[in-house]
Amino acid sequence: xxxxTQSPEALRLQEGESSSxxxxxxxxxxxxxxWYRQDPGKGPEFLFTLYSAGEEKEKERLKATLTKKESxxxxxxxxxxxxxxxxxxxxxxxxxxxxxxxxxxxxxNP
Amino acid sequence: xxxxxxxPRHEVTEMGQEVTLRCKPxxxxxxxxWYRQTMMRGLxxxxxxxxxxxxxxxxxxxxxFSAKMPNASFSTLKIQPSEPRDSAVYxxxxxxxxxxxxxxxGSGTRLTVV
Numbered sequence: 001x002x003x004x005t006q007s008p009e010a011l012r013l014q015e016g017e018s019s020s021x022x023x024x025x026x027x028x029x030x031x032x033x034x035w036y037r038q039d040p041g042k043g044p045e046f047l048f049t050l051y052s053a054g055e056e057k058e059k060e061r062l063k064a065t066l067t068k069k070e071s072x073x074x075x076x077x078x079x080x081x082x083x084x085x086x087x088x089x090x091x092x093x094x095x096x097x098x099x100x101x102x103x104x105x106x107x108x109n110p
Numbered sequence: 111x112x113x114x115x116x117x118p119r120h121e122v123t124e125m126g127q128e129v130t131l132r133c134k135p136x137x138x139x140x141x142x143x144w145y146r147q148t149m150m151r152g153l154x155x156x157x158x159x160x161x162x163x164x165x166x167x168x169x170x171x172x173x174x175f176s177a178k179m180p181n182a183s184f185s186t187l188k189i190q191p192s193e194p195r196d197s198a199v200y201x202x203x204x205x206x207x208x209x210x211x212x213x214x215x216g217s218g219t220r221l222t223v224v
Binding site for chain 2: 034036041042043044045046049089095096097098099101102103
């Protein structure tokens with residue numbers, strides 16, 4: 001069974017204080033690892049897809065990296081508008097479903 | 111495109127009543143997914159369709175839940191009879207070419223069963 005574990009559950013940062021979110025996974029053959037952002041009262045919003053170990057993707061202050069066992073979402077010099085819940089999900093080669101982690105709730109204080 | 115459209119946004123119903131949630135996927139997307147989100151269990155896949163055909167319904171909690179996709183632009187998730195433990199946010203998502211570009215989620219329906 002595919003499993004995704006995210007840590008920490010919650011993270012509070014000061015504006016400009018860089019940090020990383022972790023996503024550990026087990027999957028029987030990885031087709032893709034996905035990062036989403038979810039704001040309160042809204043559906044998850046797609047950020048990145050990573051397909052193989054060593055791959056990196058960047059978008060503004062966010063950079064996602066992938067190893068064979070985990071992925072990191074690095075947030076550089078965050079701003080209050082980066083506050084949200086960040087979700088990680090995996091898709092196995094055997095199917096189309098995404099298995100999500102519980103998410104990391106990020107709060108960036110001004 | 112208006113994105114994935116779900117209705118209603120909020121639903122409050124009494125235990126035992128039938129509830130129908132609706133979803134309009136993005137035009138051209140051939141996959142449609144129904145997810146449920148709770149604090150305890152996070153996002154759980156209930157069922158998904160490919161080209162209007164149900165592919166995997168192993169996440170549907172029990173026979174009280176049913177989903178249909180009569181055409182490429184509409185899907186429903188029905189709960190009959192509803193129970194308090196069904197209270198959650200239900201999301202619909204759609205994608206094309208499996209999940210190469212990630213799912214696009216709707217804004218969700220917050221269901222409260224009292």
